[in-house]
Amino acid sequence: xxxxxxxxxxxxxxxxxxxxxxxxxxxxxxxxxxxxxxxxxxxxxxxxxxxxxxxxxxxxxxxxxxxxxxxxxxxxxxxxxxxxxxxxxxxxxxxxxxxxxxxxxxxxxxxxxxxxxxxxxxxxxxxxxxxxxxxxxxxxxxxxxxxxxxxxxxxxxxxxxxxxxxxxxxxxxxxxxxxxxxxxxxxxxxxxxxxxxxxxxxxxxxxxxxxxxxxxxxxxxxxxxxxxxxxxxxxxxxxxxxxxxxxxxxxxxxxxxxxxxxxxxxxxxxxxxxxxxxxxxxxxxxxxxxxxxxxxxxxxxxxxxxxxxxxxxxxxxxxxxxxxxxxxxxxxxxxxxxxxxxxxxxxxxxxxxxxxxxxxxxxxxxxxxxxxxxxxxxxxxxxxxxxxxxxxxxxxxxxxxxxxxxxxxxxxxxxxxxxxxxxxxxxxxxxxxxxxxxxx
Amino acid sequence: xxxxxxxxxxxxxxxxxxxxxxxxxxxxxxxxxxxxxxxxxxxxxxxxxxxxxxxxxxxxxxxxxxxxxxxxxxxxxxxxxxxxxxxxxxxxxxxxxxxxxxxxxxxxxxxxxxxxxxxxxxxxxxxxxxxxxxxxxxxxxxxxxxxxxxxxxxxxxxxxxxxxxxxxxxxxxxxxxxxxxxxxxxxxxxxxxxxxxxxxxxxxxxxxxxxxxxxxxxxxxxxxxxxxxxxxxxxxxxxxxxxxxxxxxxxxx
Numbered sequence: 102x103x104x105x106x107x108x109x110x111x112x113x114x115x116x117x118x119x120x121x122x123x124x125x126x127x128x129x130x131x132x133x134x135x136x137x138x139x140x141x142x143x144x145x146x147x148x149x150x151x152x153x154x155x156x157x158x159x160x161x162x163x164x165x166x167x168x169x170x171x172x173x174x175x176x177x178x179x180x181x182x183x184x185x186x187x188x189x190x191x192x193x194x195x196x197x198x199x200x201x202x203x204x205x206x207x208x209x210x211x212x213x214x215x216x217x218x219x220x221x222x223x224x225x226x227x228x229x230x231x232x233x234x235x236x237x238x239x240x241x242x243x244x245x246x247x248x249x250x251x252x253x254x255x256x257x258x259x260x261x262x263x264x265x266x267x268x269x270x271x272x273x274x275x276x277x278x279x280x281x282x283x284x285x286x287x288x289x290x291x292x293x294x295x296x297x298x299x300x301x302x303x304x305x306x307x308x309x310x311x312x313x314x315x316x317x318x319x320x321x322x323x324x325x326x327x328x329x330x331x332x333x334x335x336x337x338x339x340x341x342x343x344x345x346x347x348x349x350x351x352x353x354x355x356x357x358x359x360x361x362x363x364x365x366x367x368x369x370x371x372x373x374x375x376x377x378x379x380x381x382x383x384x385x386x387x388x389x390x391x392x393x394x395x396x397x398x399x400x401x402x403x404x405x406x407x408x409x410x411x412x413x414x415x416x417x418x419x420x421x422x423x424x425x426x427x428x429x430x431x432x433x434x435x436x437x438x439x440x441x442x443x444x445x446x447x448x449x450x451x452x453x454x455x456x457x458x459x460x461x462x463x464x465x466x467x468x469x470x471x472x473x474x475x476x477x478x479x480x481x482x483x484x485x486x487x488x489x490x491x492x493x494x495x496x497x498x499x500x501x502x503x504x505x506x507x508x509x510x511x512x513x514x515x516x517x518x519x520x521x522x523x524x525x526x527x528x529x530x531x532x533x534x535x536x537x538x539x540x541x
Numbered sequence: 542x543x544x545x546x547x548x549x550x551x552x553x554x555x556x557x558x559x560x561x562x563x564x565x566x567x568x569x570x571x572x573x574x575x576x577x578x579x580x581x582x583x584x585x586x587x588x589x590x591x592x593x594x595x596x597x598x599x600x601x602x603x604x605x606x607x608x609x610x611x612x613x614x615x616x617x618x619x620x621x622x623x624x625x626x627x628x629x630x631x632x633x634x635x636x637x638x639x640x641x642x643x644x645x646x647x648x649x650x651x652x653x654x655x656x657x658x659x660x661x662x663x664x665x666x667x668x669x670x671x672x673x674x675x676x677x678x679x680x681x682x683x684x685x686x687x688x689x690x691x692x693x694x695x696x697x698x699x700x701x702x703x704x705x706x707x708x709x710x711x712x713x714x715x716x717x718x719x720x721x722x723x724x725x726x727x728x729x730x731x732x733x734x735x736x737x738x739x740x741x742x743x744x745x746x747x748x749x750x751x752x753x754x755x756x757x758x759x760x761x762x763x764x765x766x767x768x769x770x771x772x773x774x775x776x777x778x779x780x781x782x783x784x785x786x787x788x789x790x791x792x793x794x
Contacts, residue, residue, distance in 0.1 A: 145640065165662065375665055375704055385772045387704065388765040391667055398769075405776040412784045416791035431783060435776065489600040493711040493758035499768060503775045510779035517786040 109217055110203055114196055117224040121192040124234035125185055140188075144236025147187060151176035161360040167368050169271050170353050170361065172238055191233040194240035199224045201247035202452045205422075208254055209525070210301035211456045219452035226448055228441070237442050242272045243449035250422065250453075254525065256297045258286065262338045266345025273369050274446065277410060277428050283339070284418035288332040290526035298527035302456055372438055377484060377498055379439035379477070381506050384499035386437065406435040419524035422453040427513060434509035460519045469512045476501075476508035547628060548657040548675045558630060558658045558671040560718075567628075567721060567741060587724055587738035588612045590691065592750045594717070601702040603755065605629070607720060611692045613682055614736065621682045623726040624652075627696055630673045630742070631658075634666045634715040634757060635700050637674050645699075653677035665704035666713075674698060682726065705759035717753040718742055 128139035150160035150173040160166050160173035176187040199220050206216045223229055233240045245268040252261035265282070268275045291297045353361045375387035382402060409431045417424040429447040433439055460466050480501040486492045551558075551566050591610035596603050607627065631637065637656040646654050658672030676696060705713030724738040 142640075164660075374663070376663070381772050381775055384760065385769050387665075387760050388707065388762065388768055390665060401773050402776075405780045409780055409783050412787050416787040427783075427787075434779070487600075487758060489602070491600040491756065491758060495711075495758065495760055496764065499772075503771070506775060506779050507782070510782040513783050514786045517783075517790050520790075522791060 110200075110220065113217065113220060113224060114199060117199065117230070118192075118196055121195070121230055121234055124230060125188050125192065128188070128234055129185060139235060141235040141237050143238075144187060147172060147176050147236070147238065148179045148184060151187075152180040155180045159357045159360060161357060161364050167364045168238070169349070169365055170357060171271060171349075175241075187238075188234055188236050191236065191238055191240050192230075194244045195229055195233040196224070197244045198240060198247055198449050201244065201251060202449075205247065205250060205254065205453055206302075206456060208251075209299055212302070215456045219455050222452045222455065223449060228444055228448055232442060232445050237445075239442050239445040242268060242275075243445060245271070246275060246278075246425070247449060247453075250425075253282070253285070253291075253421070254297070254299060256291055256293075256295060258291070258293060258334055258338055259341055262341035263345050265338075266342040267349065269342070270346050270349040273366070274429075274432060277432050278425055279342075280410075280414045281418040281421060281424045281428070283335050284414065285421050285526065286332070286334045286338055287526075288334060289528050290524075291334055292529060293334055293337070295529065298529055300524055300527055302523075303521075374438045377487060377495075379441075379480060379502055379505055380437055381499070381502045382437045383502065384495060387495075402437070406432070409435065417522060419526070420457075420520075420522045421525050422450060423457070423520060423522065426450040426454050427517070430509060430513055434506050454516075454520065457521045457523055458516065458519055459521060460515070465515065465519070469515055472508050473512050476505040480505050546653070546655060546675055547626075548655070548673050551673075552657045558673055560630065563630065563673075564741065564743060571723075571739060586614065587726060587736050589722065589738060589740050592719070592722075594719075594750050594753045596717075596753050596755055597697075601757070603700055603702075605698045605700055605717065605753065607696045607698075609694045609696070609722060611694065611724060611738070613690050613692055613726060615688055615690070621726040621728065623680050623682055623724060625676075625678045625680065625694060626723040627676045627678075628673060628721040628742075629676070629698060630718060630720075631671060631700070632715050632717060633669070633671050634703050634705055634713065635755065636660065636662065636669070636672055636703060637698065637700055638662060641699055642674070651676050652679045662701075665706075667706050669703055702755065702757040705757045707760045707762040709761055709763065711758060711761055712756045713759045715755045715757060717755070719750065 131137075131139040146163060146166050147168070150163040150166040150168075153162050154160045154170065154173045155177045160170055166173070175190060178186040202223055203216050203220050206219055211219075229240075245264055249261050249264050249268065252258075252264065261282075265275070265278075285291070350362075350366070353365070373382075373386050375383065375390045377383050410428060413424060413427045413431060417427060426447055429450060433443045433446060436443070460469070480498065483494050483498040483501050486494045487498055547567065547570050550570065551563055554566075555562055588611070589609065590612045591608075593606075593608040593610075595606045597606050598604055607629075609625070609627075613621070613623075636659070639656050639660050642654045642656055645651060654674065654676045656672050656674045659670035660672055661669060676698070678694070678696070680692075680694065682690070682692060702715070705715075719742040721742045722738070722740040726736050
């Protein structure tokens with residue numbers, strides 16, 4: 102890293118940190134002086150759970166606390182230090198995500214200015230800076246996901262597996278990344294004890310590489326995958342991540358019994374909230390509430406999500422960040438419940454794929470942003486009329502959620518069409534006197 | 542006078558709120574106090590001259606405003622210390638947020654306020670039981686004028702609507718009953734020479750007020766099949782919109 106680059110990254114990070122500090126202080130003022138709180142109601146739930154834990158009780162005595170006890174543990178200083186401690190932790194994680202984005206892109210030899218723009222796409226995103234400063238814990242999850250990517254890029258399989266087991270325990274949704282990670286841990290590209298060779302970034306003006314036979318095919322071949330499925334790297338990753346997950350789950354089950362299992366795990370797997378949210382399924386769930394759904398109905402709601410996830414993994418697993426991004430957008434869009442905080446799950450991955458996109462900001466990029474934001478604002482308008490004006494606009498709100506799903510799908514299609522899919526790893530030669538193929 | 546919470550005592554013995562069993566418990570609790578309804582008492586007592594009820598706001602989050610008009614008799618001492626207890630048994634379909642009420646308490650609006658019964662914030666009406674709110678409020682009154690004085694006390698209770706059961710009209714109506722009111726005034730610093738007012742909600746003569754009704758939008762059952770079919774069709778179309786480009790454009794260029 103050159104001194105000039107450090108100064109630019111440093112100034113972006115410092116500026117972002119100062120801005121977040123101001124927002125946290127403003128949030129404390131608004132909470133004390135205005136009717137409407139700045140702080141998210143979830144933060145109050147975490148704080149209450151943390152103070153229960155600090156006094157030796159179960160955090161699950163606090164109704165609607167549906168997270169791992171680890172979160173309450175992290176927020177124990179809220180009780181004796183300052184109630185905004187958690188917000189500082191979350192905002193610090195959000196800054197860490199910015200740093201990790203820079204680190205990942207630099208490791209893949211992306212041009213300096215593109216690295217900094219990509220970092221700014223995360224740090225200057227209004228969703229990003231409000232989510233941490235309002236007291237939402239998602240930035241911690243994002244930081245863990247990016248750290249896992251960094252570990253994989255460096256061939257640190259065991260460390261990646263430990264963090265992966267931990268993040269799945271913490272938030273469950275990262276389980277969707279299991280399959281692409283296993284795919285990418287192909288022994289041709291990643292070997293225990295060796296640092297993998299990375300495919301470097303090429304701008305869209307550079308000629309494509311002629312060494313395509315050495316690069317991993319982005320087409321996931323089911324047959325070759327089945328043959329090398331049980332490599333030691335894959336088995337190790339599976340065992341270590343699974344072991345970490347079950348260790349955490351077992352420990353907290355021992356401490357907090359069925360309440361922990363139900364609130365932190367089973368609730369999320371079976372959640373079907375009839376109250377209005379961005380999901381296309383909310384009205385269907387409300388109209389059917391209390392009725393037992395047939396096996397066919399349950400299967401139908403499960404199928405679109407499963408098919409999309411499998412096809413995305415099969416098509417893009419070798420370009421791991423892009424695969425993660427698409428999978429996350431799809432997972433959120435097809436989920437039975439969608440709240441705005443879930444968007445951060447893919448916003449942290451977006452900067453990692455932008456340097457490989459042929460999309461220009463004007464007008465393709467702005468159209469995607471406009472379509473996605475427009476569909477959201479449209480939904481929010483009907484939501485406002487229902488919730489704050491008491492008008493029966495259920496049908497219109499439900500149709501707005503259909504439009505939102507279609508907008509998400511359309512934006513994904515544009516990204517796919519305009520992405521220069523690039524695998525992250527180069528094939529390593531197993532027997533070579535000089536120690537392997539040189540990277541590009 | 543009424544240091545304890547009546548609803549707490551009720552819910553320690555009952556799981557679910559029932560109007561008849563609550564009325565019985567209230568009768569028992571009141572009998573413990575020296576303030577009893579004394580018919581034909583020659584001394585002028587506290588009286589309720591009016592009760593106004595309004596539902597303020599639109600949408601799913603509103604305030605139930607109760608303005609209690611009291612007539613306070615003159616006393617030989619200048620300052621009276623009074624306590625008002627209001628028990629609002631909420632109808633099925635609305636709830637009070639206990640954390641919001643805590644917030645009100647910390648802002649010093651009331652001496653005590655709590656919600657009891659089913660305080661789940663998330664479940665729809667069909668899966669919920671009723672709840673009730675008890676409010677304790679202290680106030681002082683200057684009665685040196687020698688004549689009966691009028692006092693109006695306003696209590697605002699923030700409430701939220703649950704997701705209502707389905708109805709073909711598209712709206713579900715929730716009607717509020719009348720609250721139970723208990724007031725006691727005594728000389729400042731002394732519990733002697735106390736005058737009381739007890740108006741249970743069953744006393745419809747004294748609690749004459751317009752019925753407050755909350756119209757909550759709800760789903761319409763006859764749309765169920767169309768909604769399900771179109772939902773799944775949209776999911777299918779979106780799946781194709783994603784799957785086709787993935788298959789066509791996943792090779793490196």
